[in-house]
Amino acid sequence: MTVWTPTDDGYADLSSHDAFANGAPHNTFARLRREDPLHWTEYEGGRNFWSVTRYEDITVMNKNTEVFSSARGIRMEDQSYEEYLARRTFQETDPPEHSKVRMKLLKAFSKTTMAQYEQDIRGLCADILDQALAKGEFDATKEIARQLPMRMLGRVVGLPEEDLPWLVEKGDALIANTDPDFTSHVLDKMQTDEFRMMPFNSPAGAELYVYAKELMEEKARRGDTSGVLNLILEPAKDGSVITETEFRNFFCLLVAAGNDTTRYSIAAGIQAMCHQPELLAQMQEGGAVWETAADEIIRWATPALYFRRTATRDVEMHGKTIREGDKVLYWFSSANRDEGYFDDPFHVNLHRSPNRHLSFGQFGPHVCLGMWLARLEVTVLFQELAKRIKSIEAAGPHKFLRSNFVGGIKELPVRVEAA
Amino acid sequence: MQVTWKLPGGGAVTAAVDYGQSLMEAALAHDVPGVVGECGGCLACATCHVYVDPEWAAKCGAAGEFEDAMLDLAEERRETSRLSCQIEVHPDLDGLVLEVPEA
Numbered sequence: 001m002t003v004w005t006p007t008d009d010g011y012a013d014l015s016s017h018d019a020f021a022n023g024a025p026h027n028t029f030a031r032l033r034r035e036d037p038l039h040w041t042e043y044e045g046g047r048n049f050w051s052v053t054r055y056e057d058i059t060v061m062n063k064n065t066e067v068f069s070s071a072r073g074i075r076m077e078d079q080s081y082e083e084y085l086a087r088r089t090f091q092e093t094d095p096p097e098h099s100k101v102r103m104k105l106l107k108a109f110s111k112t113t114m115a116q117y118e119q120d121i122r123g124l125c126a127d128i129l130d131q132a133l134a135k136g137e138f139d140a141t142k143e144i145a146r147q148l149p150m151r152m153l154g155r156v157v158g159l160p161e162e163d164l165p166w167l168v169e170k171g172d173a174l175i176a177n178t179d180p181d182f183t184s185h186v187l188d189k190m191q192t193d194e195f196r197m198m199p200f201n202s203p204a205g206a207e208l209y210v211y212a213k214e215l216m217e218e219k220a221r222r223g224d225t226s227g228v229l230n231l232i233l234e235p236a237k238d239g240s241v242i243t244e245t246e247f248r249n250f251f252c253l254l255v256a257a258g259n260d261t262t263r264y265s266i267a268a269g270i271q272a273m274c275h276q277p278e279l280l281a282q283m284q285e286g287g288a289v290w291e292t293a294a295d296e297i298i299r300w301a302t303p304a305l306y307f308r309r310t311a312t313r314d315v316e317m318h319g320k321t322i323r324e325g326d327k328v329l330y331w332f333s334s335a336n337r338d339e340g341y342f343d344d345p346f347h348v349n350l351h352r353s354p355n356r357h358l359s360f361g362q363f364g365p366h367v368c369l370g371m372w373l374a375r376l377e378v379t380v381l382f383q384e385l386a387k388r389i390k391s392i393e394a395a396g397p398h399k400f401l402r403s404n405f406v407g408g409i410k411e412l413p414v415r416v417e418a419a
Numbered sequence: 420m421q422v423t424w425k426l427p428g429g430g431a432v433t434a435a436v437d438y439g440q441s442l443m444e445a446a447l448a449h450d451v452p453g454v455v456g457e458c459g460g461c462l463a464c465a466t467c468h469v470y471v472d473p474e475w476a477a478k479c480g481a482a483g484e485f486e487d488a489m490l491d492l493a494e495e496r497r498e499t500s501r502l503s504c505q506i507e508v509h510p511d512l513d514g515l516v517l518e519v520p521e522a
Contacts, residue, residue, distance in 0.1 A: 063459040095461065102463060103488055110465075110492045354450055363459030371457070 014051055014331075015043040015076060017178040017188060020404045024305060026346075029053050029334035038318040041329075045188055046078040049308070049327035053334035055341035055358070057317075061309070061330065062364035065094045068309035068328055070366065075405060076308055076329060077187070083196050087205075089249045095365050100236045105369060108156075108228045114372040117155065121377055124151050125384040133388055133416055137395050140412040144385075145266035148377055149259045156373065157254055158227035159215070167211070171255040173204035179402040181410065205252055212251040228254070261303040262374045264401075264408030265359075266381055268301030271409055272348040274394040282350050283386035293350040294378040299357030300348050305333040305407045307361060332358040333407055390417040420513035424451045424469070427521040436508050442517065443467035443504035453519040460504035462486060467503045468493040472516040479506050479515075495520050 012025035019025050032039050032053040039051040052058055061068050071094050073079045084092065090101035107113060125148060132143035150168045154161055176182035185203055216229065232250055235241045242250070273279045282289055306329045315322045322328060335358045337345040342352075360368035368374070396413035422445060423433040436445040446454035446467070455466035462485045471479050476499060482490060486505050490496050503517065 059459065063461055065461075099462065099485065106463075106465075106489075106492050112492075112494055356447075360457065362457045365458055365461035365463040367458045367461075367464055 014041050014329075014404060015045065015049075017402050017404050020305070020407070021400055021402045023400045024302070024333045024407055026334075026337055029331065029337065030339075033334060033338055033340065038320050038322070040320075043076065046076070047327065049076055049329055050322055051329050051331055053331050053338075055335040055338035058330045058332070058335045058358060059363040061328070062358075062361065065365060067312055067315055069094050069312050070098070070307075070309060072310040073327075074307050074309075076306075076327065086245065087249060089246065089253045091253065091366060098365060100238070100240065101232070101242065102365070102369070104231055104234055104236065105228065108231055109369045109372065111372040114376050117152070117373070118376060118380065120155060121148070121152065121380045122384065124148060125381050129384055129388055133418055136418075137413070137415045140270045140414045141263070141267045141409055142411075144381070145263045145270065145412070148266065148381055149262040152373065152377060153255070153258050157229060157258070163211075167208075167255050168259055170204040170208050170211075171252075171259050174202045174208070174252060175256040175260050175406055176401055176403060176408075176410075177202050178405070179410070182401075208252045208255060209248045212248045216247075258370055260406060260408060261368075261370075262377050264303040264406065265298045265301040265374065265378050267409040267412050268303075269297035269378065269382060270385075270392070270414065271394075271398055271412055272297065272300055273392050274414060276348055277391070277393075279348060279350060280386060280389070280392060283382055286383075286386075289350050290379055290383065292353050292355060293382060294375045295355045295357060296348060296350050296352045297378055297382070298359045298374065299336050299342075299352075299355060301407065302333045302336045302357075302359050303407055304359065304361065305403075305405055306331045307366070330358075330361075332361065388419055390419050392416045420508065420510060421515075422508070422512070423514075423516045424454070425516065425518045426452060427519055438508050438510070440508055441504045442469070442506045442508060442515075443502070445508055446503060451519065453522055454503060456504055458504075462489055462502070462504070465489045465493040465502060468496075468520055469501060469503045470497055470499045470518040470520065471501050471506075472518070473499060475512070475515050478511050493520070 008025040008027040010027045010031040012019040012028040032051065037054045037057060041049050041051045043049055052061065070092055073084055074092055090098050128144060128147045132138055150164050153159065154164045159167065173183040177187045180186050183202065232242060232247065309328045311322045311324055311326045311328055313324045339345055356362065360371045393415050394413065395415040398409045399411040401408045401410045420436060421433060422436050422442065423431050424446060425431045432449055432451045434449040441460055443454060443456040443460055447456055454469065457466045458464040479501060482501055486502050489502060490500050493500060
């Protein structure tokens with residue numbers, strides 16, 4: 001299917017998924033950062049919203065959860081209160097409620113816990129790369145980037161290997177719910193409201209609900225209480241437990257968010273290697289570059305293009321008034337290319353340090369739970385890739401996901417010469 | 420006022436810092452390696468972990484309940500461990516010495 005993709009003339013419609021079909025509209029973001037850093041974006045599909053595009057603004061606002069709340073939805077689409085309750089996870093809550101759930105999970109996703117997976121990841125990378133590179137010419141998103149996070153999800157969450165391809169397909173249908181390559185229920189073109197109570201307003205959410213339920217029943221029968229999923233079922237310090245709906249939403253979040261973000265970081269890194277051939281040599285030199293490379297690749301990728309907050313009271317900013325109840329979008333994708341903060345932001349510099357990018361939603365309580373796993377996967381994947389090749393180049397144009405929420409290269413034809 | 424961060428593997432950063440910010444923010448302003456502060460001081464990440472020189476411990480106060488729980492997730496927690504986002508720069512801390520943990 002051909003999608004009409006406009007070129008970015010500096011005035012792209014940020015509410016349109018098509019405006020992101022050639023990658024994030026960076027000309028528009030650059031103009032907004034310069035001329036209109038708090039931009040009132042018209043939104044045909046719902047209530048209009050504010051777009052915040054400067055790095056400094058986002059870092060200040062993101063920690064101010066009393067004024068900019070997550071508890072009324074985190075995407076630009078409007079939700080009724082009923083839909084919000086049915087679909088929310090701890091992502092859609094504020095402290096202190098948010099902290100209670102997060103506390104239970106932090107240990108399982110901590111840097112120390114994740115470091116124990118390094119050998120596992122290296123083994124998986126070897127396996128994945130040996131198969132892909134033998135082909136010489138292939139789609140790097142499909143053959144490499146998609147494979148590693150999917151298989152790690154199985155290990156970290158404790159899911160049977162044979163279920164993983166099905167789960168990832170469903171996860172894609174959830175989170176890439178605006179790209180016709182990933183779902184037959186394209187969010188902004190859907191004629192039904194049948195799935196509005198399901199995660200991501202997607203029929204795949206319903207299937208994952210059933211899967212999660214059966215999986216936990218099966219685990220209970222075996223007396224198996226290991227893994228991340230059981231951690232979240234534990235009562236909090238004050239004795240509160242999460243509801244069944246919240247649990248199933250959390251499961252969907254793990255399957256969806258735990259997957260495509262790292263996939264698109266890896267894909268963006270490989271695309272950068274094709275575009276800036278010096279990166280491979282820097283990687284092959286090794287040493288200190290590995291302390292900084294993953295963060296630069298993840299900055300370059302910015303898979304989570306934005307998250308939304310809702311103002312809980314009127315606030316003045318840049319000579320304008322954000323009204324109580326207004327939606328406010330933090331465009332991490334723009335902040336990560338802010339020339340007012342980063343030197344030469346459109347260039348991949350694997351030695352960039354410090355690199356306080358916002359790809360993980362830093363400077364706020366919702367900073368990505370999986371960031372240590374993501375960094376480790378990206379580091380190890382590129383270490384293993386750099387060892388195995390003499391050169392890598394584009395073998396055709398790459399294609400982006402049709403989404404203004406997830407920034408990702410969904411097709412990345414490359415040609416490699418094995419070392 | 421002055422704060423010194425002793426770095427793992429030797430070396431130190433000594434800087435004049437402003438009142439009214441946290442020691443994590445002060446560390447970021449002076450690019451102290453190893454103090455990252457990824458959650459911006461929201462007690463969600465433990466990446467601004469430091470050891471407070473015992474001489475200064477009383478002046479810095481004790482960790483609160485949430486901070487204490489977060490410190491359990493930090494690598495190499497010691498008795499002198501604190502999250503530096505939870506300590507505000509104030510005149511009593513002039514000359515403070517902190518140690519940055521091994522990465």
